[in-house]
Amino acid sequence: MNVFDELSWRGLIANSTDPQALSSALAGRLTFYVGFDPTAPSLHMGNLVQLMVARRLQAAGHRPLLLVGGSTGLIGDPKESGERTMNPKEVVAEWVARIQGQVSGLLDLDGDNPATPVNNLDWTGPMSVIDFLRDIGKHFPVNRMLARDVVRNRLEDGISYSEFSYVLLQSLDYLELFRRYDCTLQFGGSDQWGNITAGAELIRRVTGERVHAMASPLLTKADGTKFGKTESGTVWLDPGLTSPYAFHQFFLNAEDEKVIDYLKVFSPRGEDEIAQLAVETAERPQARRAQRVLADDITTLVHSAAEAEAANAAGQALFGRGDLSTMDETMLRNALTEVGLTEVGGPELPTVADALALSGVVASKSAGRRAVAEGGAYLNNERVTDADERLRPDQLLHGRYVVLRRGRKTVAGLRFETSAAGV
Structure with missing residues (x-):
């Protein structure tokens, strides 16, 4: 199908x-552009939607310009909640470099229609205030700027001239x-629609030419809240901020709806393939086949096929369906951080009952004893039978970790200080 029809579908x-x-x-x-402001050291899930649009347009033969806002990032787009904090110039410059690396890694920089990274500081930096006001400002009626929703909603509490002029x-x-x-097409998220159409209108006023604008919807969860947030915060593309395991788990937990x-x-x-996955989800939602495909596909794209495979293996091992000893320390730590990882000190290792309670898989030491007596307590995927047995250093994964499980689904971990581990 035509790429416009595909994007619509x-x-x-x-x-x-x-x-x-x-x-x-x-x-x-045609040549198109999509922009990202460096308001954080990494892109997040909302930005990834726009990068997926860019990938599909590039695959259809169109040329991408990937703009990272070295100048707009110094100001900040107005937001409903209030004035943004202006970050130091050197911090913004560092974030520009990091985000340029992220966007460049997700599109093709070679071939017949290579993606080109651009930075708007290249043209705004040398521009004088007088030139900006004469050549750009004169094309923006103040009444229209005041009518923008975000500006109108901020007028009572106040909005700085800097943010007011962001458009x-x-x-x-x-x-x-x-x-x-x-470049004849700009697109972004639907929350940027006013800024995007203002750019198209500026081109018409200055040159007489008509260009295109497009916006993608903001993704939501079934309850209407924003997609891309977890209880611990934003889902980032940087593996140092959101581990590949946590990233994979986020998609693996997507709602059936x-x-x-x-x-x-x-x-x-x-x-056709997605339609088949829809049928499988409707007929056997418990299998979560669509979620597994989603998590594997997007983790492979953003991180790598190896990271997707490792995340799958870690998830299996954590819940007793794989070998914990095959997980490297980073993956084990990341996986346990997601389910619950408690730091433990002290001069000696705890008993099994104490460990179960410390990890939080049971509410108390007595509950830990009951879990052991009922045959539902596991240490590193091995069923334990003696609640008073003290953990041994040779049971610690990578010399520091143990995985505690009650039943099939309640899992958490402990990480011991070196002195407590006895090594």
Whole structure:
């Protein structure tokens, strides 16, 4: 199918300036851009949606410009909750470099339509305030800027001139990329629709040319809350902020009601295969086949096939269906951190009953004794029979860890200080 039709089927088009004209343009070849502001040291799940759109457009023969906002990141797009904290210039510069590496790793930088990383500080840095106000500011009626939802909602509590003017900076980006690269399509999340269309309007006012704009919907969970958040916070693409195991688990826990929608967005699989996964989810939801495919596909893309395989093996081993000793220390620590990892000190190792209680898999030492007596307590996937037996140093995985389990699903870990481990 035409890439416009594919994006529509995948649920990736929430708005566009002229759907028919854009569909026709995408039947040929064009240059497009998508932008990311360095407001954190890593991209997150919401950004990944836009990168999936960019990947599909590039695969269809279109040329990507991957903008990381070295200048817009110094200001910050207005948000409903209040004024952003302005980060130091050197911090923003560091984040620009990190995010450029992330976006470059997810698209093809070679071939007939290679992706090109760009930084808007390259054109805003040398521009004088007078030139900015004369050449850009004169095209923005203040009444229209005041009518923007985020601005109107912030007026009572106040909004700085810096954030109020952010739309001018992002619009200038589209104009500059149009001039420098003949870029004729900008897209982003639907929360950016006002900024995106303002850029298209600026190009029309300055040059008389008409260009395209498109926005993708914000992904939500079944209850309408934002997709991409966990109890511990944002799901990041940087493995140092969200481990590959935690990343894989996040998708593995996708709701049945939404997993097919997420597959359309994040998986390269086609319409027929996703339709079959929808049938399997409806008929045998307990098998969670669609969730496993989703988690494997997206972890492979963002991290690697090896990390996806390791995350699967770790999940199996943690719940008694694999060998814990085959997990390297980093994966074991990451996996236990997700289910619950408690630091333990002291001069000696605890008894089994104490360990079960310390880990939190049972509520108390007496509950640990009952679990052992009932045959439902496990240490490193081995059933334990003596609640008063003291743990031995040779039972510690990587010299520091033990995995405690009650029944089939309640798992947690302990990590011992070196002195407590006796090594």
